[in-house]
Amino acid sequence: MTAIVDPVTDADLDAYVDDQLDVARRIEVEAFLSARPEVAARVMSDLRTRDELRVALAGPGAMARPATTDAARRLERVLARDRAFSVLQRAAAVLVAAGWLANGVFGPIAVSKVVASTQPPxxxxxxxxxxxxxxxxxxxxxxxxxxxxxxxxxxxxxxxxxxxxxxxxxxxxxxxxxxxxxxxxxxxxxxxxxxxxxxxxxxxxxxxxxxxxxxxxxxxxxxxxxxxxxxxxxxxxxxxxxxxxxxxxxxxxxx
Missing domain, CATH: 3.40.1000 (Protein Transport Mog1p; Chain A)
Incomplete structure (x- = not known):
């Protein structure tokens, strides 16, 4: 097997999860993961989350866990309100790549955070x-x-x-x-x-x-x-x- 010339970075792993790599680079990433079980486990978890979000937003006929569906809908609403929150931008990229948010235009609406009035978890x-x-x-x-x-x-x-x-x-x-x-x-x-x-x-x-x-x-x-x-x-x-x-x-x- 040809040695990997370019090191695999976190950006490559994110692109792998988002189906944004060409075939040659995917093969290199998969070779990298095959030698690193812990990293592979994290990537598999990300893939699962991506697929659950896709199923949850695919439409009324799709089967998904209710908790996943609710979380996905909440995520979509939060992204529409506050694009500046970088923790959720990673999940937004998954949805955009899948096409569900491709036609959405989210304006930079400033939303101030307040202490939750309900009981914390x-x-x-x-x-x-x-x-x-x-x-x-x-x-x-x-x-x-x-x-x-x-x-x-x-x-x-x-x-x-x-x-x-x-x-x-x-x-x-x-x-x-x-x-x-x-x-x-x-x-x-x-x-x-x-x-x-x-x-x-x-x-x-x-x-x-x-x-x-x-x-x-x-x-x-x-x-x-x-x-x-x-x-x-x-x-x-x-x-x-x-x-x-x-x-x-x-x-x-x-x-």
């Missing part, structure tokens, strides 16, 4: 509880911290993809906690601007697309978001607006 309570546990552990010298972090190992064990962290965030502890939804990931992080915060991740059992949303809960605030089947929350005692901006940055790294 149940996993936010789990995130706050995990953060409080982390604060307790911080006061106990006998509780050794586990700063060693392997994102691939976490993904293999929990099917949870973790965002990339800012360079100035220092990992102090990583724990896998039980929850009503299954295993969750709790990362204690030392940050320059926010102090000690937790990054919580969980699979809540639903498929959804949720922009970062602030949920103040007494002395602790959180900014939660969901991309597909994994939900996240940044939890801390700092300014809620700063937590929200941190959540947006983390969400962008997942696309």
């Amino acid at each position: 149940a996993y936010v309570e789990e995130a706050v509880s995990a953060h409080r546990t982390t604060l307790v552990r911080e006061t106990m010298p006998s509780q050794a911290e586990a700063p060693n972090y392997n994102a691939d190992e976490i993904r293999a064990a929990t099917a949870i993809v973790m965002p990339s962290l800012p360079d100035d965030w220092r990992i102090r502890d990583v724990q896998i906690y039980p929850s009503r939804f299954g295993p969750s990931v709790e990362m204690a992080l030392e940050t320059k601007d926010l102090g000690l915060v937790s990054l919580f991740a969980i699979r809540p059992g639903t498929f959804d697309v949720v922009k970062p949303t602030v949920a103040p809960l007494g002395d602790i605030s959180s900014a939660y978001f969901q991309i597909g089947e994994v939900a996240y929350a940044v939890v801390g005692q700092g300014d809620a607006g700063d937590l929200d901006r941190a959540a947006e940055k983390l969400a962008r790294t997942l696309y």
Whole structure:
């Protein structure tokens, strides 16, 4: 087999999922994936999401999970309101390539974010509880911290993809906690601007697309978001607006 001359980049993987590569380049990407099971698993997950969105928007006669259909319709409405939100631009490209949004014209309408008036999802309570546990552990010298972090190992064990962290965030502890939804990931992080915060991740059992949303809960605030089947929350005692901006940055790294 001819060696791959051009390295395969994330842009190539995205184009592969979106059916935007020529045959020769697809073969090179597939050879790349065949030697990297973890990357191949992520690409297969992206392909599944793409196909579910296509089925959900294909028409009334198509068969799709109700949760997927609802999420796809919500995604379409959000994209029409706010093209600037870069986390959703990746999904928009899938829909445009498929042809469903090819004739749509979305104007840059400015929409200000507000704190949700409804109760936050149940996993936010789990995130706050995990953060409080982390604060307790911080006061106990006998509780050794586990700063060693392997994102691939976490993904293999929990099917949870973790965002990339800012360079100035220092990992102090990583724990896998039980929850009503299954295993969750709790990362204690030392940050320059926010102090000690937790990054919580969980699979809540639903498929959804949720922009970062602030949920103040007494002395602790959180900014939660969901991309597909994994939900996240940044939890801390700092300014809620700063937590929200941190959540947006983390969400962008997942696309």
